[in-house]
Amino acid sequence: MGLLSQILTLPLAPVRGVGWVVDRVVEAAEQEYYDPEPVQRALADLEKDLLEGRIDQQTFEEREDELLDRLDEIAAYRRGETAP
Numbered sequence: 001m002g003l004l005s006q007i008l009t010l011p012l013a014p015v016r017g018v019g020w021v022v023d024r025v026v027e028a029a030e031q032e033y034y035d036p037e038p039v040q041r042a043l044a045d046l047e048k049d050l051l052e053g054r055i056d057q058q059t060f061e062e063r064e065d066e067l068l069d070r071l072d073e074i075a076a077y078r079r080g081e082t083a084p
Contacts, residue, residue: 036071043064047060
């Protein structure tokens, strides 16, 4: 930006600042939402629950399918594909 355009848009600086903060919050939320580690931990905990008899096979399979679908969604996001 040139000096003149900076001077003319100075009253909009607070709006640009708010926009920047919103962008940073969205980025942080996406990083947290698309982090595969919690899903992988949940899969490990699910298998542990099955082996220790806290859940039955059907419950395990249903929850495992959900978690694997979530991992597929995360992988697609990381590849730049749109999530289903």
